[in-house]
Amino acid sequence: MDSKWRVTDEMRGWKEEERQRVIHSLRSTQPCPPALSAAGAAATPQQQHCTHQTNIMEITQSVTMTTMSSVESTTINPFLDSQFRYVFIPVFYIIFFILGFISNLYVLFVLCCLRQAKAMGEIHIYMTNLTIADLLFVCALPFWIDYYMREGDWVYGDFMCRVTGTFFFINTYGTILFLAAISINRCWAVTRPLDAASSDRRICGIIVCICIWVFVLTMSVPFLVSPGINKHSKNNTDIRRCFEGYQNESKEKKKTVAVTNFLIIGLFFIVFLLIVMCNILIARVLIYKNSPQSKIQSSETESKTPNVMSTFKRPTGVKRRALQMLLAVVGVFVLCFLPHHIVQGPWALAVLEIVNYSETTRKLLNDAHQITLVLMGLNCILDPVVYYFATGKFRELIKAHITKLITCTQTQSYHLNSGSKSESS
Template identity: 35%
Template sequence: MADMNCTSDKYYTTSEFKYTFFIVIYSLLFIIGLPENIATCWYLVSNKANKRLSEAKIYMISLTLADLLYIMFLPFWIVYYYHRGNWKLPGFTCSLFGSLFYINTYSTLFFLSLISFTRFLAVSRPVKTAQFAQRNRGIGVTVLIWLCIVCCSLYILIDNKNHVNKKKNGTMSCFEDYTEKNTKTQLLVIHSLMLLAFVVTLGAVIGNYVLILRRLSTEETALRVHQHKLKKKAVRMVLTVLVIYMVCFLPYHLIQLPWMLLVLDVVHSDDCLFRRAFNDVHQVTLGLMSINCVLDPIVYCFLTEDFRRYLRGLTCYCRDKCVLGSNYLELHLITLMGIDRVNT
């Protein structure tokens, strides 16, 4: 039976599991994503990588920087959820860290779609692509994307008072409430544009994937072994990008607009069970979308064998250091134990 007293306040406080859920997922993302993205960024900006700086690498550098910018501020969100949704920092910081979430999300969407486009160019025009790295185009497009996304995010920073709201228990929520200060039309336009950005970039990735497959099927018999391997790598790379879209971004963008319609009461429902379930799913999709910051470096593995060798070498180095450190500690303990026995 529907609960006729299901209010918006109850709706926002239903997903109790989110406090533990986001603490765990953000902690894992910080522990894994920070060293992973630092290692990727270090390789991309190193002299060895810059000798062959291509358009795809320019986009990958921007993608990695966006992920790092987001990951570095995850501890503040961990503290927020540890205090059960109580924002204890100044209101401006809530808007700032929230804007980084949107900057990371939509810069990732655009840069991943552009990387898939460069792979299509490499397949369709390999000679021209090899001769002309198109650095100027890559730099120009990158600057344009950053300017557009940062300018759109300025709205969140300027309107910072609307994102921190006092709850009935006296705590302050951050990006978890929509009061009368926010107009329905304004919010619906913003979230519709977010959905449009996702659809456009997803369409570009799918289109590039289909075009690469078509190109391979028409030229497969004429391809040399070396060319065939390169083009198969391009297919795997674009397929990886597509999987990231489907796993990380598709669930959130499918549910975000309907969720917003429920929150703003544009679509009305007095069924608390349904509203709570929908809100729970929305929280899970937010967590899934955050995972992209540890999956993005995987895309780069398909661009160059050098990077895979670099990662293997780095992994072996860290493993050897850990083993040597463990052996040293064990030897030190054995020595101390031997000294103790002599003294006794």
Template identity: 30%
Template structure:
């Protein structure tokens, strides 16, 4: 994260990192445009079936609704970032809009990550311990977890609104690309890597490892159902790694280099490192936006039943009962194939 303030003064008139015009800006803009279009389509497309499932007090539906709301709030700020890269990293919309856009950006990233963890743990309980936890899996249980995730992430990212992320000095007009970073922000970045990436990755890996082990030993599931579970499990871990791992690895590297070479001069090792990885870091940040696209795909469209019901809902000129658009619900008692996916 590039949140910085002017707490560290540069020793020369030169900037720590020079950001000029580059074809990479067009590439970044293309990623944001695609994420905006497909993210908006997929989230709106699946919002009605998810909402109907929430009315049936389905736990998974509640998690998915909160995930879609977070994704949509961020998607609505994407045009600001598209304009930013179209202007070759020139933010001409004011400091307030910069802070707000960044707040929704980073809040959505970690709300999505933590809600994916909630979903993975819930799936693990459904598959591995269906009878032991069936009385605890209530709609209230899901709403409380979602509220805790939202409150915790929003509170943690108030720092984004406190620190000045907009740099309009030295003929620059940057948003979240001001250098060098501040010590407080570097420490905050390290905590985000640990609590926002490493810990959730462990939770996801353990949850789906238990799910795969249980499903593999279940004689009641068809080969097709087991294949879907494997695809979903590997898909979640894979997409999580592709979208989140590169960004957090470089974020960790930047913070560690900052602490080791705390020299803000343009010729110092820290500024040279930031200059060398700037574009790579920008690309990983753009890739993280793809979470908003793959979230509904992984957890909704992966089911044949859901796809069929979405097709019914989208047929022109055909009256489709509302309950036919609902997602398959998990029912207490002996688990069925739909409860695994």
């Protein structure tokens, strides 16, 4: 019986064609010769051996067929789709597209006004590049909306699958790095106000942005050069998945994908810790009580840079807005990016079949992964909130636009009312 189990275990790793060939050979095996002795007589040793071998082959065939059927049953739906994502995700992506497109175009308009007014500082350079990254993601959303409305069937070809997937990657990690740059800039301005006020760091901002774009684009090259479409059958229909399904990949490819995922996760947590440290330093300085040292620093700042008000002299203004910016940046990270990078590791191990999770666990991980993707898309409409708290010039320009809009509306309503009164008289 040990040989039977060894054969069966080997068959588990065989391909379908090899299994069918072995089963066919088992079925075509010649039956044992009939007993020559009288009824009730003992069988000969040859007959006993033949009967024993036949039983082994029948058991082996039965176990093999059971193994094959169980394998087939587990691969019928390798993606473990939950129907909720085909209703849940398109609704949110439509909202993200409308609000994200309008808000980010308006942010670009405001930043262009600042540039024309020669008020383009280092932080505004970061905000401009972050807005461009958000718009790339927003422009790809209509394709993903249609993809989920078709229940996971990509109809736009492999090239567009790779392009839209690349835009998603660029937005995610471009946003993370640009928010990190904004946090470092604010930390520098709060903890070293003298240096920040006396130096023009626009060139530094441009260099940092170039480095971020080069890094993110380099990291996104694998998405552009490797096939994005994976096909599988669903209800006797070929379904084309976009960046879903690694079940049919080789072991080497699966290992490469797993290592890449965990490297990206590790880099994210390094950046996340850096942002947390910067914001802790900002909060410490802003909440720090007035001490002799802080008073001396405040007086020196006012004497050397009279146009720059010390944060210690304006607790209800600068401090409050800086703390709001701090909460906005950390909030975007915790809400939009942290859940995805917590779930991404176990999900990748489940999808790549590196860890043998149960079907229930795989389904839960897949559902959680889909929800975290939606949360990551939320950043395209939350980033303008960060801009509002990040710089005073940005806020002043927005308030001026709102005031102008209200004034124009009141003027138009006044003319309409006066015109209607003159006509009636």
